[in-house]
Amino acid sequence: MSAPRALVVRAPGTNSDEETVRAFETAGAVVDHLHLFRVLEEPDMLDRYQIFCVPGGFSYGDDLGSGVIFARHLSGPLGDALGRFLNADKLVLGICNGFQVLLKAGVLPGGADGWGANQTPKATLTWNESGRYDCRWVRLRNDRPDHAFLRDMPDVEMPIAHAEGRIAVSDPAVLKEWVANGNVALRYAARQGDLPEGGPTADVTLAAPHNPNGSFADIAGLSDASGKILGLMPHPERFQFAHQHPRWTRLGLTGEGAGMKLFRNAVEWFD
């Protein structure tokens, strides 16, 4: 197949869209970078794309809770077009604020109990346990190495930058469902491979700063069951160059940053 077409949608307050566009372009996608208002004018334009991405930032100033207003646009006026997109063999990525948007729109499991189901959410992304905005590098464990975005991606480091990054659930029993469905895609880790084999437990097993926000079950990213939708709090688009890593000289890192793998995986998925 020729290069996939990716749509990166910004809203008032988005701030990581340029980097995200660059990452997809470097990976070989043909990218359109559009304002949400433009997409709202013509929702059916989603049919023209293979990758849909909501980048990071502070859409609508995080008013009413991060991602809430953007999410209402997705599940409301864009609902039919996005529903078609989700049922097709296509990829969806939400980074940081984009993850907050996808979860709260019900695109990811737990947020609204399934796309279009309009039920009480079982999970949300809310205030960090620290009560403040945190900006640091974290280690991640990849629990879905079969995922379209996470293939052949070993445990990796990336930066986080958020105030509302903590997964909170109404009932910890939801974890059983999530594990059975492969919904837990990324977890915070202290060192490479430090988390017990056998999957996540319903505890916060890592203290800050390793789990930087007190997220339930140390979860940093969620997936749909099929492994085509990913929402993650860390920013892969901020690790496009090895020298963006805080210890790149000591580690002798050169060339491309490990975050690029996620974008390359997405583009290569359409080969």
Ligand SMILES: NC(=O)CC[C@H](N)C(=O)O
């Ligand atoms: N970097 C971002 O996307 C910020 C996420 C979000 N608005 C928060 O602070 O919680």
